[in-house]
Structures are given as C-alpha cells and as structure tokens.
Amino acid sequence: MASPPRALSVSFFVLPLLALLINPATSIRTSIIKLPRSDGSRSAAADTYCESWRLAVETNNAGTWDVLPSSCVDSVARYLNGDQYGSDYDVIVDYALAFAKTVKISGDGKDVWIFDIDETLLTNIGYYKNHGYGVSRSEPFDSKSFNEIGHGIPQSQQRMYNALKKLGFTIVLLTGRDEDQRNVTETNLRDVGYSGWERLILRGPDDQGKSATNYKSEQRSKLIDQGFKIHGNTGDQWSDLLGFAVADRSFKVPNPMYYIP
Amino acid sequence: MASPPRALSVSFFVLPLLALLINPATSIRTSIIKLPRSDGSRSAAADTYCESWRLAVETNNAGTWDVLPSSCVDSVARYLNGDQYGSDYDVIVDYALAFAKTVKISGDGKDVWIFDIDETLLTNIGYYKNHGYGVSRSEPFDSKSFNEIGHGIPQSQQRMYNALKKLGFTIVLLTGRDEDQRNVTETNLRDVGYSGWERLILRGPDDQGKSATNYKSEQRSKLIDQGFKIHGNTGDQWSDLLGFAVADRSFKVPNPMYYIP
Numbered sequence: 001m002a003s004p005p006r007a008l009s010v011s012f013f014v015l016p017l018l019a020l021l022i023n024p025a026t027s028i029r030t031s032i033i034k035l036p037r038s039d040g041s042r043s044a045a046a047d048t049y050c051e052s053w054r055l056a057v058e059t060n061n062a063g064t065w066d067v068l069p070s071s072c073v074d075s076v077a078r079y080l081n082g083d084q085y086g087s088d089y090d091v092i093v094d095y096a097l098a099f100a101k102t103v104k105i106s107g108d109g110k111d112v113w114i115f116d117i118d119e120t121l122l123t124n125i126g127y128y129k130n131h132g133y134g135v136s137r138s139e140p141f142d143s144k145s146f147n148e149i150g151h152g153i154p155q156s157q158q159r160m161y162n163a164l165k166k167l168g169f170t171i172v173l174l175t176g177r178d179e180d181q182r183n184v185t186e187t188n189l190r191d192v193g194y195s196g197w198e199r200l201i202l203r204g205p206d207d208q209g210k211s212a213t214n215y216k217s218e219q220r221s222k223l224i225d226q227g228f229k230i231h232g233n234t235g236d237q238w239s240d241l242l243g244f245a246v247a248d249r250s251f252k253v254p255n256p257m258y259y260i261p
Numbered sequence: 262m263a264s265p266p267r268a269l270s271v272s273f274f275v276l277p278l279l280a281l282l283i284n285p286a287t288s289i290r291t292s293i294i295k296l297p298r299s300d301g302s303r304s305a306a307a308d309t310y311c312e313s314w315r316l317a318v319e320t321n322n323a324g325t326w327d328v329l330p331s332s333c334v335d336s337v338a339r340y341l342n343g344d345q346y347g348s349d350y351d352v353i354v355d356y357a358l359a360f361a362k363t364v365k366i367s368g369d370g371k372d373v374w375i376f377d378i379d380e381t382l383l384t385n386i387g388y389y390k391n392h393g394y395g396v397s398r399s400e401p402f403d404s405k406s407f408n409e410i411g412h413g414i415p416q417s418q419q420r421m422y423n424a425l426k427k428l429g430f431t432i433v434l435l436t437g438r439d440e441d442q443r444n445v446t447e448t449n450l451r452d453v454g455y456s457g458w459e460r461l462i463l464r465g466p467d468d469q470g471k472s473a474t475n476y477k478s479e480q481r482s483k484l485i486d487q488g489f490k491i492h493g494n495t496g497d498q499w500s501d502l503l504g505f506a507v508a509d510r511s512f513k514v515p516n517p518m519y520y521i522p
Contacts, residue, residue, distance in 0.1 A: 052352035091313035
C-alpha cells in the first residue's frame with residue numbers, strides 16, 4: 001500500500017480537467033469506468049447551458065445521472081480549476097457554521113455532525129493521476145487503489161471540520177467505502193490533518209448492495225436509537241443527505257463529477 | 262380590480278433590477294417590505310461570491326434568509342435579465358419532462374403534477390412596477406394588489422405545463438395565496454394562457470398562520486388520502502417541495518429574490 005504522495009494534496013486545483021475524465025463513483029457500482037469526453041466546443045451558449053446543468057445537478061433537479069455532458073467537460077474543469085468551486089464551498093461552510101453556532105451543545109457528547117468522506121473531506125485526484133486520467137472508457141475500477149490515495153480538500157472543509165469540533169460537536173464520519181478500507185481511510189484522513197472524529201462508519205458485510213441512501217439512512221437511524229442527536233450533515237451527494245433519519249440541517253457541497261444514488 | 266396590463270407580461274426580463282428592490286414573499290409574513298439595496302460594487306470577487314450565494318440559496322444550503330446581500334443586487338439583476346435564468350429554467354423543465362415521460366399514466370385521472378403559482382407559473386413584476394419598485398424600506402405590503410397583477414413566466418414553464426397536460430397528468434395548483442384571491446388568481450392564470458387545471462387550492466380560514474411547508478404538506482396529504490398519486494411537484498420555494506407527503510420527484514425552479522419558510 002503506497003501512502004499518498006503529499007505533493008498531490010495541493011494539486012487538486014491544478015489537474016481538474018484530467019480528474020473529470022473518469023467517474024469513480026458510478027464505477028463503484030458498475031466496475032466499469034464511464035468516461036465523459038470533451039467535445040472541444042466552447043461558446044457562450046455552451047457555457048450558459050453547462051452552468052444550468054451544474055445547477056440542476058446541485059439542486060437534485062437532474063435526479064440520477066451518469067456522466068457529465070460531453071459539451072460540459074471543459075466548462076466543469078474551468079469551474080473546478082478557477083475560483084468558483086472554492087468560493088461555493090466556502091459560502092456553504094459559512095452557512096453551516098452559522099447554523100452550528102445556534103445549536104445548544106448539551107455536553108453529553110450526543111450532539112452529532114456527520115461528514116461524508118470522498119469529495120467531502122477528501123478528494124481523489126491521486127486516483128485519477130495513477131490511472132492515466134481515464135484513457136479508456138472501459139478500464140475496470142480499482143476501488144482499493146482509489147481508496148488508498150484520497151487527499152484533502154484544501155481550506156474550506158478543514159475550516160468547517162475544525163470549527164465544529166471546537167464548538168463541541170461529536171464528529172461522525174459516514175462513508176460508502178468498505179470496512180476493509182478502514183485503516184487506509186484513517187491514514188488518508190490523518191495525512192491531510194483531520195483528527196478527533198468519534199466514529200468512522202464504513203459499509204460492513206450486511207450493507208453490501210444497498211443504495212447509498214438506504215445504507216446511510218440506516219446508519220443515521222442507529223445513531224438516533226443510541227441517543228445521538230444529528231444536528232448537521234455534510235456531503236457531496238444527495239444520497240448522503242436524504243432518505244430517513246435526516247439531520248436537522250443538511251449541507252450539499254458541490255460535485256459536478258459523478259452521482260451516487 | 263384592474264386587469265393586468267398585457268404589456269407587462271413581456272416585461273419580466275426588461276425590469277428585473279427593479280423587481281429586486283422589494284421582497285414580497287417575506288413581506289407576506291411581516292407586512293413590511295424589506296428592500297435590498299445595491300451597494301454599487303462590481304468586481305470579479307463580488308460576482309464569484311454572488312454566484313456562490315445563489316447556489317447556496319437554490320440548494321437550500323442557505324436555509325432561511327431575509328433579503329439578498331446588498332452586494333449581490335446588481336449581480337442577481339444581471340442573472341435575471343440575461344440568458345442564465347431562462348436557461349436554468351429550461352434545463353429544469355427538460356429534466357422534469359424526461360421524468361414525466363417515464364410515469365405510467367393510469368387513465369383514472371389520479372396521476373397528479375402539482376405547481377406552485379407565484380414565481381413558478383406567474384411572476385409579479387407588475388406589483389413591483391405599481392409600487393415604485395420599492396423606494397421605501399418600510400412600505401406596507403399590499404397582498405391584494407400583489408395578487409391582482411401576476412403575470413406569466415414566458416416560455417419554459419408554459420412549455421412544461423402544456424406538455425404535462427398532454428401527457429395526461431392531472432394538474433393541481435397549490436398556492437399560498439388566500440381563498441379570497443381565487444377569482445383574480447384564475448384571471449391571472451387565464452390571461453397568460455394557462456387552462457385545464459383540475460384544482461386550484463388556496464389558503465382557507467383553517468390554513469392561516471401555518472408555515473408554507475406545513476400548509477402545502479397537509480394539502481398534498483389530503484390529495485393522497487383522496488387516492489391521487491403525486492408524481493411531480495414544481496415550485497420556486499423549498500417550502501413548496503419539502504415536508505411530508507412529498508412528490509415522487511420535486512423540481513426547484515430558481516428564485517434568488519425572496520424566501521418563504
């Protein structure tokens with residue numbers, strides 16, 4: 001197992017176009033990588049459309065989707081590579097923290113904030129790099145390798161994570177990664193500076209084959225049964241946030257790259 | 262009661278900056294118009310922030326909000342006045358119709374699509390015009406006048422409405438307007454070309470003081486009790502869409518002007 005090369009942790013904003021060329025999350029389901037390809041077009045009309053497409057995705061108006069439109073690959077790359085993605089993230093963090101400060105922390109350790117991991121606390125640019133940025137449309141997805149090389153999303157999310165810890169929230173990490181990736185996931189998180197979570201919940205044998213929405217709802221429900229109050233939840237997928245046993249407030253962080261149902 | 266001047270129905274995209282200067286929906290609750298004011302700034306950083314703010318609003322990450330940030334009044338006006346708002350609307354309609362075509366219509370008239378009215382089927386630019394576009398920050402909100410001069414949102418939404426009718430959906434209009442505005446609301450709708458809805462549900466005496474989310478959830482629940490299946494729901498407010506008895510798919514259309522809880 002290779003530990004994540006640190007240089008990559010700052011390359012998230014440098015290589016986003018390449019990052020778009022594969023779609024790991026869809027592939028987790030299908031074991032086949034679906035590769036959007038740029039059609040090379042750029043026009044004001046295309047930019048306007050692609051911005052509308054991103055909004056439809058982020059609001060869940062698009063529902064289930066597979067790969068981004070080929071006419072939007074370059075537009076999404078510019079979004080991730082420019083200032084907008086970081087700004088979007090940052091404004092969400094501001095709203096989340098403004099809400100968090102209104103929560104009365106009981107002091108019994110039962111006040112929970114849930115985070116998803118991939119594309120929420122960590123990004124997976126390293127995977128893209130090691131896999132040639134998706135040269136083939138049918139390269140088998142290597143989930144083990146994918147999970148071994150997660151990297152931190154800079155600034156905004158660490159600011160949120162640390163501020164919530166400081167406010168006294170109990171941090172629960174709830175990921176679609178499998179239980180056998182526990183050690184490497186903990187390494188990924190510590191390598192980029194996260195610490196102090198109360199629980200790291202991964203998919204166990206009983207969770208295989210469940211939709212992300214069901215699996216995550218069931219896990220939240222168990223927390224509630226154990227007396228935890230789920231005040232906040234942050235994820236890049238609507239399946240991190242919807243279903244049952246939802247948090248008092250859910251915060252959807254941007255991900256125009258892939259969709260997990 | 263003045264019937265709506267027809268010239269105004271095409272002025273929606275001409276006068277949006279002015280439309281931003283008051284906030285009718287918030288005012289419905291408070292009877293005081295809160296007026297965002299432009300602070301006159303324009304910079305790339307401000308544009309980036311304002312785009313992030315709009316995304317936070319449209320995804321419901323912002324939660325409850327009152328008036329738009331003064332630094333974003335001009336940016337939101339440009340959004341509404343340019344191509345982006347219409348494009349955003351259009352892409353949502355495409356996704357809604359793609360979903361609608363997958364619904365098996367039973368033929369018993371029980372397959373429902375719900376629409377909100379204000380800022381969903383109609384826009385209220387006429388109100389803004391008649392009230393001097395919000396010169397004062399404390400002008401009392403005139404809900405009767407506001408409701409008498411609604412106008413149609415051009416193109417996208419009528420395309421959606423008519424396509425859903427043609428597919429065989431039973432159209433239910435569910436609005437926060439009061440029951441005593443029934444006639445004028447019907448006039449508003451017919452004036453801009455809507456027809457053929459099955460029900461128009463307005464707030465009755467028992468609904469006064471309820472949040473929009475509760476009122477609309479209760480009304481949806483009643484429909485379900487009557488054997489209707491709510492396949493789709495379209496609204497400009499999250500309170501049109503969330504709560505209980507939600508539709509199979511909900512479609513949030515843009516509204517960066519005001520928020521109704």
